[in-house]
Amino acid sequence: MWSPADELQRFGVRLTDPTLLMCQGLIEGRWQDPPSGSTFPVYEPSSATVLLNCPNFSRQDLQRSILSAAAAHTSFYASTTAAGRGALLKKWNELILANKEDLASILTLENGKPITEARTEIEYAASFVSWFAEEATRSYGDVIPSSIPGSQVFTVKEPIGVCGIITPWNFPAAMITRKVAPALAAGCSVVIKPPSEAPFTALALAKLACRAGVPGACVQVVPTRDRAAASELATNPAIKKLSFTGSTEVGKHLISLASKTVKKVSMELGGNAAFIVFEDADLDLAVQGAMQSKFRATGQTCVCSNRMFVHASVVDEFARRLTEQVKQLKLGPGHEDGVTQGPLVNRSSVEKVAWHVQDALNLGGELVFGGKRPTHLASGFYFEPTIIKKASSDMAVAREETFGPLAAIFSFNDEKEVVRLANSTPFGLASYFFSRDLNRVLRVAKALEVGMIGVNTGIISTAETPFGGIKESGYGREGSKYGLAEYQVLKSVTVGSLKH
Numbered sequence: 383m384w385s386p387a388d389e390l391q392r393f394g395v396r397l398t399d400p401t402l403l404m405c406q407g408l409i410e411g412r413w414q415d416p417p418s419g420s421t422f423p424v425y426e427p428s429s430a431t432v433l434l435n436c437p438n439f440s441r442q443d444l445q446r447s448i449l450s451a452a453a454a455h456t457s458f459y460a461s462t463t464a465a466g467r468g469a470l471l472k473k474w475n476e477l478i479l480a481n482k483e484d485l486a487s488i489l490t491l492e493n494g495k496p497i498t499e500a501r502t503e504i505e506y507a508a509s510f511v512s513w514f515a516e517e518a519t520r521s522y523g524d525v526i527p528s529s530i531p532g533s534q535v536f537t538v539k540e541p542i543g544v545c546g547i548i549t550p551w552n553f554p555a556a557m558i559t560r561k562v563a564p565a566l567a568a569g570c571s572v573v574i575k576p577p578s579e580a581p582f583t584a585l586a587l588a589k590l591a592c593r594a595g596v597p598g599a600c601v602q603v604v605p606t607r608d609r610a611a612a613s614e615l616a617t618n619p620a621i622k623k624l625s626f627t628g629s630t631e632v633g634k635h636l637i638s639l640a641s642k643t644v645k646k647v648s649m650e651l652g653g654n655a656a657f658i659v660f661e662d663a664d665l666d667l668a669v670q671g672a673m674q675s676k677f678r679a680t681g682q683t684c685v686c687s688n689r690m691f692v693h694a695s696v697v698d699e700f701a702r703r704l705t706e707q708v709k710q711l712k713l714g715p716g717h718e719d720g721v722t723q724g725p726l727v728n729r730s731s732v733e734k735v736a737w738h739v740q741d742a743l744n745l746g747g748e749l750v751f752g753g754k755r756p757t758h759l760a761s762g763f764y765f766e767p768t769i770i771k772k773a774s775s776d777m778a779v780a781r782e783e784t785f786g787p788l789a790a791i792f793s794f795n796d797e798k799e800v801v802r803l804a805n806s807t808p809f810g811l812a813s814y815f816f817s818r819d820l821n822r823v824l825r826v827a828k829a830l831e832v833g834m835i836g837v838n839t840g841i842i843s844t845a846e847t848p849f850g851g852i853k854e855s856g857y858g859r860e861g862s863k864y865g866l867a868e869y870q871v872l873k874s875v876t877v878g879s880l881k882h
């Protein structure tokens with residue numbers, strides 16, 4: 383009998399468990415097709431050909447899902463303890479790790495990232511499930527000394543209710559678990575709209591959650607390309623919390639819609655990260671950090687270093703060493719051995735990188751390496767890893783998030799100048815800087831207007847670390863001990879007329 387997994391053989395991929403590749407949605411606790419029969423194509427980026435057709439659900443289907451999730455939330459929270467929910471998450475974590483290879487293969491096919499990066503993402507995704515399995519039992523309230531004689535005040539934390547989850551394509555596994563795991567730990571149900579570019583990873587993760595014992599109606603997954611359907615998560619009064627990761631433009635629209643029902647919202651939006659190399663930095667360490675923060679996922683991460691500010695006294699040497707490392711990258715399909723840079727997710731992403739490169743060169747930038755679409759990979763969504771020196775503030779790359787493999791190097795002369803330049807953006811998600819001067823480390827870390835900072839490292843995201851930004855990069859935090867509270871409400875209870 384034919385299964386969707388059979389189609390993967392065209393790309394040289396066989397799944398150990400073919401049932402993980404789902405071409406249905408999870409609605410009302412059961413796997414089903416859209417009543418309309420509508421589908422949309424999901425592309426394999428390295429060949430720019432259709433991978434599979436995904437079910438395309440309607441706004442009415444999403445409304446059915448929300449009603450079902452609301453009923454499921456009530457019974458889920460009433461029938462489980464924090465320890466019980468933690469046990470479910472631990473089992474889900476075990477299943478994710480046990481199926482790492484299959485999940486990574488699905489992820490690579492629909493996202494394009496190299497299989498080694500995909501495996502790392504699956505482990506990263508599992509780490510959030512493991513973390514919140516433990517945090518479920520550590521959701522403490524307080525006893526507050528009352529100012530009124532004969533009274534006692536205490537607080538409790540309760541699940542907020544049904545949570546709408548909208549996730550991006552660049553980390554289709556980790557962005558699911560970073561939101562869904564704390565919601566389930568708190569006792570909430572979720573309705574997930576996965577990215578239309580990469581929906582199958584989310585569906586596979588939901589399949590494993592159900593195998594772990596999570597009720598299907600608590601992890602509903604509704605693939606759709608209907609923008610009105612997605613807006614339902616922001617406007618439906620039964621949705622009590624909306625969590626979105628994506629562009630600032632879309633985030634602002636969703637915030638506006640969500641305000642009509644005054645629902646709790648968390649937003650992880652765009653970035654324009656500064657990467658600063660001071661004159662006293664360890665240049666080899668800085669280059670390593672640049673490779674991690676710029677070229678991971680082919681530059682398609684919200685915390686990518688978008689503007690590299692390097693002190694004038696070391697800018698040429700830094701560029702030389704960075705170029706040596708970039709030349710060692712291998713561009714190609716994610717499943718090929720040795721590939722370290724995959725394709726971009728779609729054609730418009732390639733066109734944006736090409737525009738940023740051409741704009742920089744038109745305005746005086748100096749091309750050091752790359753700068754074009756590779757002719758030997760012309761059929762896919764590829765762009766060469768690129769380095770440009772002599773970048774300036776009037777270039778598009780200084781103002782816009784490239785979301786691609788372009789390292790634009792700006793020169794600076796003193797600390798105050800570079801802090802001003804780093805902060806001269808409406809975004810405030812992440813920044814990085816490299817220095818061996820402890821006083822400078824403390825000064826600059828305080829001065830940078832961002833939610834996350836990497837000092838002498840290009841890696842800043844782990845399950846235990848709060849993830850989120852300020853300014854137009856959004857609000858709310860994911861991961862860490864703060865992530866659970868995003869899915870809870872705080873209730874205070876005052877007991878009066880106590881007799882002694």
